[in-house]
Amino acid sequence: MFKTGKAAGQAGRPRRRLAALTATLAIGALALTGCAESQRDDAPEGGGGSDVDSTFVFAASSDPQSLDPAFASDGESFRVSRQIFEGLVGVKEGTADPEPLLAESWEQSEDGLTYDFTLKEGVKFHDGTDFNAEAVCANFDRWYNFTGIQQAESVGYYYNSLFKGYADSPENAVYESCSVTSDNEVQVKLAKPFAGFIAALSLPAFAMQSPTAMEEYGADEVSGTAEAPVLSEYATGHPVGTGPFEFDSWETGSSIQLSAFEDYWGEQGQVQEIIFRVIDEPTSRRQSLEAGDIDGYDLVAPADTAALEEAGFKIEARDPFTILYLGINHEIEQLAKPEVRQAIAHAIDKEALVSQTLPEGTEVATQFVPDSVNGHTDDVTKYEYDPEKAKQLLADAGYPDGFTVQFNYPTGVSRPYMPTPEQVFSNISAQLKEVGITVEAQPNKWSPDYLDRIQGGADHGLHLLGWTGDYNDTDNFVGVFFGGKKPEFGFDNPELFGKIAEARTVPDVEEQTPLYEEINKDISEFVPAIPLAHPAPSLAFDPRVESYPTSPVNDEVFNKIVLTE
Numbered sequence: 001m002f003k004t005g006k007a008a009g010q011a012g013r014p015r016r017r018l019a020a021l022t023a024t025l026a027i028g029a030l031a032l033t034g035c036a037e038s039q040r041d042d043a044p045e046g047g048g049g050s051d052v053d054s055t056f057v058f059a060a061s062s063d064p065q066s067l068d069p070a071f072a073s074d075g076e077s078f079r080v081s082r083q084i085f086e087g088l089v090g091v092k093e094g095t096a097d098p099e100p101l102l103a104e105s106w107e108q109s110e111d112g113l114t115y116d117f118t119l120k121e122g123v124k125f126h127d128g129t130d131f132n133a134e135a136v137c138a139n140f141d142r143w144y145n146f147t148g149i150q151q152a153e154s155v156g157y158y159y160n161s162l163f164k165g166y167a168d169s170p171e172n173a174v175y176e177s178c179s180v181t182s183d184n185e186v187q188v189k190l191a192k193p194f195a196g197f198i199a200a201l202s203l204p205a206f207a208m209q210s211p212t213a214m215e216e217y218g219a220d221e222v223s224g225t226a227e228a229p230v231l232s233e234y235a236t237g238h239p240v241g242t243g244p245f246e247f248d249s250w251e252t253g254s255s256i257q258l259s260a261f262e263d264y265w266g267e268q269g270q271v272q273e274i275i276f277r278v279i280d281e282p283t284s285r286r287q288s289l290e291a292g293d294i295d296g297y298d299l300v301a302p303a304d305t306a307a308l309e310e311a312g313f314k315i316e317a318r319d320p321f322t323i324l325y326l327g328i329n330h331e332i333e334q335l336a337k338p339e340v341r342q343a344i345a346h347a348i349d350k351e352a353l354v355s356q357t358l359p360e361g362t363e364v365a366t367q368f369v370p371d372s373v374n375g376h377t378d379d380v381t382k383y384e385y386d387p388e389k390a391k392q393l394l395a396d397a398g399y400p401d402g403f404t405v406q407f408n409y410p411t412g413v414s415r416p417y418m419p420t421p422e423q424v425f426s427n428i429s430a431q432l433k434e435v436g437i438t439v440e441a442q443p444n445k446w447s448p449d450y451l452d453r454i455q456g457g458a459d460h461g462l463h464l465l466g467w468t469g470d471y472n473d474t475d476n477f478v479g480v481f482f483g484g485k486k487p488e489f490g491f492d493n494p495e496l497f498g499k500i501a502e503a504r505t506v507p508d509v510e511e512q513t514p515l516y517e518e519i520n521k522d523i524s525e526f527v528p529a530i531p532l533a534h535p536a537p538s539l540a541f542d543p544r545v546e547s548y549p550t551s552p553v554n555d556e557v558f559n560k561i562v563l564t565e
Helices: 023-033 035-042 075-084 133-144 157-163 211-216 233-237 282-290 302-310 338-347 350-357 387-396 421-434 446-456 478-482 494-503 509-526
Strands: 055-060 089-091 098-100 103-108 114-119 175-182 185-190 245-251 255-260 273-278 296-298 314-317 322-328 403-411 437-445 462-468 529-534 538-541 545-547
Touching: 055 075, 055 282, 075 245, 075 255, 075 273, 098 103, 114 133, 133 157, 133 175, 133 185, 133 211, 157 478, 211 233, 233 245, 282 296, 282 302, 282 538, 302 314, 302 538, 322 338, 338 387, 338 421, 338 437, 338 529, 350 421, 350 529, 403 421, 403 446, 421 437, 421 462, 437 446, 478 494, 478 509, 494 509
Parallel strands: 055 273, 055 296, 403 437, 403 462
Antiparallel strands: 089 098, 103 114, 114 185, 175 185, 245 255, 255 273, 296 538, 314 538, 322 462, 322 529
């Protein structure tokens, strides 16, 4: 359990609002539940004042992996991070496109190696530290100087994937230096061009964090192993950013509580307190919404959307900007053979998988990028559902009677690309059995075990995982997955790695397109893993939620929520 901050005793406070009550009665009833209610009386004028219940309760599908976004890669960590932290670059509402945030503007050199940022003035971190050019460089240099376990795939995932190298291994590094030009101007130099640099800065992993707080609470004191990292006091109880909400408390397995930051530079909005309540089972989340215990939740089970909408709840659907895939560990002897990977691809009926386990609006995947992303091409090798061909390929590979393999899948979680992991596992397992592949079920609790096992070592076989795109760029999909050797997949393909490295340095989209089309064709022939679907996740809300800033890349900050009661 981690508890800290001024509201450490409030995170588990019961919620007893019923949607049918009037606003006056709701406030009266909630006043009985605890001292946190006093915060609601201070709701801003433009946000409905005391007529609006300013506490917003959202059901999370799991605990976050880390409150330090630099050491996180999962959606539940980033959902919390987006409330607390901000980056130099944000995301234009309702899109996947970057726009200025803490940086008001920037200029890029013709060679794509130098970026000059002009920073927003008068911004403070939650601990009172000034946000300025020195703070920006402190963050960039922190990432570049990660060492040891901090560089592990399971810890510093995004910096590892996108910036490729560190101070102790600069030969492949994208980042070179950060220098202070003036108090509100900073220059960042890259060692090699990276076309997605500005868009990448919109990721929570590269949010600005208070240098004071990181030093005080030992942000970089990471121990343990890649398979079981132990994060710092900062990452478990003292995150400090510039965002509209500041951290109050975290009761692991129960809830996280945030409150509006009084000195926030922007508009605070109506929501003055956020409670993320951990409810890992989709049916329990739905029941909590129906009972009035929460205001909303993400990753609605496909079977629940129509019934909730009919009952008067608000359903918001994100555009499909995701990929669900069947991961393959090539270090397993059988899975190293391309014929076996092709056989598995032919054994899966993707249409049935989508119709039986995934949300309405989900698209069957032929490749790892959605069709809205540059580089998507119809000219890829497609593996139609064909059990007989799968059996023949297995025989050709030396397995006429099939074989047995571990199949890893997460439990106690719903993901945007996979609302019901157990159902997906059962569906695919049955299809593999039909062609002679017997699976040994390997369930793991999502937090903290599953990602560490899959991304941190070789103890896995087939596995379910996916991705929600962070920004509209092919490298954010195929580069993150297949841009270099990773424990998750365990293969070494220098030709593919080289092509991806080349494409990400080309700044012109028209020049990039044929390069990424060729890469996607190469991936489809190599079959490093199997793209299954592009799911369209849904959210559900109490009727009092008039509008919610739904984003295809989950960039949803709760100060933009509009409430009616």
